[in-house]
Structure formats: structure tokens, C-alpha cells
Amino acid sequence: MTRYLKRIAVFLFFATTVSLHAEDHGTTIGVTADAPRPDGTRVELKAIPEFVHRILVPVMPEATNAFSVASQTIDEVIEAPPGFELYRHNGGLQIEAPAGEEAGYARVRMGGRELILTLVNLIPAANVHDGLLEGYQVGQYQAEPLHGLESYRAPKGFMRLSPANGELWVSDHYRMRDFQCKLDGGSKFVVLRTEALLKLELLQHELATKYGVDFDRFTIMSGFRTPYYNSRIGNETSYSRHLYGDAMDVYVDRDGDGMMDDINRDGRVDAKDAKFLLGVAESIDNSPEWSWLKGGAGVYHANAAHGPYLHVDARGFIARWGV
């Protein structure tokens, strides 16, 4: 009861403030009239390719989250999912997320086009105890980010891979479940970085438009891996981009035989097809427009367990292997 009265008092105070400054706020959906909230996530993109319409924006519940595209201004909030409040702020968006595990699609106008933002409430990392999140083996992230880089900071939270969340589009061609960790559990959780999804869409688009390799979607052999799972499968690097939801192991499989196709058209399926993919990733990394998405690319040869494939990520600096 005391808490309720306190909330009313806070409400009255801020309601006054809001009404005095309402004209400064621009287009809004809903009016916030609550106490200042903690800072949540910041998804700050330099640009969005013109063929991309869906962007993943993971957010912290009961927090003020930020989304922006440096090269363009968000002109209008068309629609927000129930419980979420979106405000235009400094050319970007301020996203007030509700409590709990809400998720949904927001629609905004940016330049001449409409963007669909997939908003997903994160389960805060503080809920991981002794490497377990509701019994799921997350494991341990490095306390210090590699080279102090932001992209290597331990995730702020995890998205629940519920049946409903699994269906959510996280980019134009992929759903959340496509990136799930191979480690099973009663509850499963996923981490995904928007930059990596953009890179994947760019790679697919470049292949179709510049190299005539047109396909519905990459087969994703591996997306997110929990630190626990990554070490269990024998990987010694504790800074693998898979742990940060920033890497995908992919191949192109138009004929549906479960293996890479002959995409370089030399009559055989081998590591050269993965190298061909690497070359396209490299052209993205070297382009003036998309070099901010630069990252790792590694070629893997076929073995008894799998065909050739490419690892690609958006770590922020160039890394190459297997070539």
C-alpha cells in the first residue's frame, strides 16, 4: 500500500513535468508518467541496407532502451506492441519496455520506408546463478571483454526460446529458433546480436545480386552457443563470437541434400565453395558502407560429420582462418 501511494506521488510529480514539456517530445505513442527508469540496451546501427525491413531489438524489461540508425532519422512511430512505449528521441527511438517477458513487432517509418522492429524483453543476466538459468547450462562468460571491446561484453540478458518467441522474425529471412543452441534443456535461451543478422542478410543479398547465387535462406549449422556448450564440444576459445550471438556457421543448400551446393560452379562441392562465400564476406568487410560490420570469416572443410561451411561474424575487426 505504501508503495502504491508512493507511485501516485511520483506519478503526480512527473505528470506535471510532462504536461509542461509535452511540446518538446515530438511524436509519441503513450505518455510515460513514471519514475525515471534504468538504462537498458542500446542498439546503435550505422545504417540499414535498403532491402532490409526487419530488425531485432532486444530490450531490458522496465528500462529505457535505445535504438538508432546513425545515417537516418526515425520519422514516425506507426505502431507499438502492447505494453511497449516508443518515443522519438534525438533522431532515434527511446523504447520503454514493460515488465516480464513481453515481445512483439513495432512499426516505424524511416526515410521513405517502413521498418519492423522485433522487440523482445530480455531475461536479465542477474538471473543466472552458478552458470544456470532456470536449470539451463549457460556457463560462464569472461568477466573482462576482449581488448575492452563493447562487442565482447557479457550479454545483458537472454531471450527465452518459447514456442512463440521461436517463431519471431529476427531479420527478413530468419526466425529466432534458427539460431538456437544445440544444447537442449527444459527451458532454452538465446542471445542474438543485430549486427550479425544484418551481416547475414547482406551476405545473402550480395550473393544473389552480384554473383547470381539466389536462394531462400542459408542453412545455419550453428548460431548461438552457451559458454557451457561451447566448451563441452571441445572449443577452447572462451571469446568465441557464437557465445555473443554474433556468429553463424552457414552453407547454401538449394538442392536440399543437407550439404553445401556447388556455388562456385566448378563441378564439385568442397572447401572452395566455402572460400567463395568467404570472398563475398570479405567484400562486405572491405566496403566503405558496411565495414563497421567487419569481422571473422573462416572456411571449414568437409569431414565425416558435415560438408564444407563458412563461419561468419561481425566482431568489429578482421579475422580469417582456414584459407
Ligand SMILES: [Ca+2]
Ligand atoms: Ca546441397
Ligand SMILES: [Ca+2]
Ligand atoms: Ca564448387
Ligand SMILES: [Zn+2]
Ligand atoms: Zn563458427
